[in-house]
Amino acid sequence: MTVPLSRRRLLTSAAALGGLLTVSGSLTACSRTEVGTGAPPGDADLLAELRKEGHVRVGFAGEAPYGFQDGSAALAGEAPTLHREIFTALGIRELRPTLTEFGALIPGLLAGRFDVVSAGMAITPERCAKVIFSEPEFVSPTALMVRKGNPKGLADLRSCAAKGVRVGVLTAAVEASYAKEAGVPDGSVVALAKQQDGLDALVAGRIDAFALTGISLRWLARTNQGAAVEVLDPFVPVVKGVKQYSPGGAVFRPGATALRDAFDTELAKITGDPARYVRLIGKYGFTKGEVPPRTLRTADLCKA
Incomplete structure (x- = not known):
């Protein structure tokens, strides 16, 4: 069994209780609820x-490259692209989006404000106690961003420990625990507020490597074209003997098993064809290395 730590920072702050932000022009204000109960009706027939109806209401968090609006305000990113392909195959051609704080996605789903979460949400036992997930649609191995040419000759966090270099991580992110497990001293771990701070610190020489998911680092490099950095091949950290794949998937209400199962059938056709997978979402930094192993199952990931 491979139990992942979430790839996201701690998201249980007061912001998790914030209101929903509705995308301009989208039909997202209404919710399907059973009169007098507040509960979403008919999930068995959803x-x-x-x-x-010809459309599905999706919640997303505005986080590139997982789910966001592009320059034309169209819904883009890994999750919406995969989900659009899947729902089209299921005879549902339109995604109607609601932009939401990440911490409010699950409450919004349970309240019936949308039918599925399309945000690359990490599959964790705590979340599985509230909602149901699809099978993994990606894994997010860790990688290092280094200065161009990799002057320190790094490969992974163990090499960072061996060479005594300074490693940047996002504040409260799981990479700090990965670095500690790999033997990087606390004094060599530099906490940074946001992704751009990591790249800037690297270019300025304040750190020697920036540790984050390969997906996020490749996107960061893409949005900073011309910066003298490169992203090394990803690796899977091991914590207490357990590989940390950090997989993510689509999220459904607990009763929507028929919809989730139909979704999984189409998802398997995509993840079972790595060339198609990369063709669909390669532009967002996803490679064959992010295709979930067939042995990685949501049922196992949901076990505490």
Whole structure:
């Protein structure tokens, strides 16, 4: 069993209780609820209902490259692209988005404000106690961003420990624990507030490597074209003998098993064809290295 730590920072602050931000022009204000109960009705028949209506309401958090709006305000990113492909195959051609604080996605889903979360959300036992996940749609191995030419000759966090270099991590992110497990001294770990701070610190020589998921680092490099940095090949950290894959998936209400199962059937056709997978979401920094292993199952990931 491979139990991941979430790839995201701690998201249980007061912001998790914030209000929803609605995308301009999208039909997201209404919610399907059982009159007098506040509960979403008919989850058992939700797939048939969505096919009849011709659209599915999706919640996303505005986080590139997982789910965001591009320059034309269109819904883009890993999750919406995969989900659009899957729902089209299921006879549901339109995604109607609601932009939401990440911590409010699950409460919004449970309140019936949308039908699925399309945000690359990490599959964790704590979340599985509230909602149901698809099978993994990606894994997010860790990688290092280093200065161009990799002057320190680094490969992974163990090499950082061996060579005594300074490693940047995001504040409260899981990479800090990965670095500690790999033997990097606390004094050599530099906490940074945001991703851009990591790249800037690296270019300025304040750190020798920036540790984050390969997905995020490749996107960061893409949005900073011309910066004298490179992203090394990803690796899977091991904590207490357990590989940390940090997989993510689509999220559904607990009763929506028919919709989730139909989704999983189409998802398997994509993850089972790495060339198609990369063709769909390669532009967002996803490679064959992010294709989930067939042995990695949500049922196992949900076990505490």
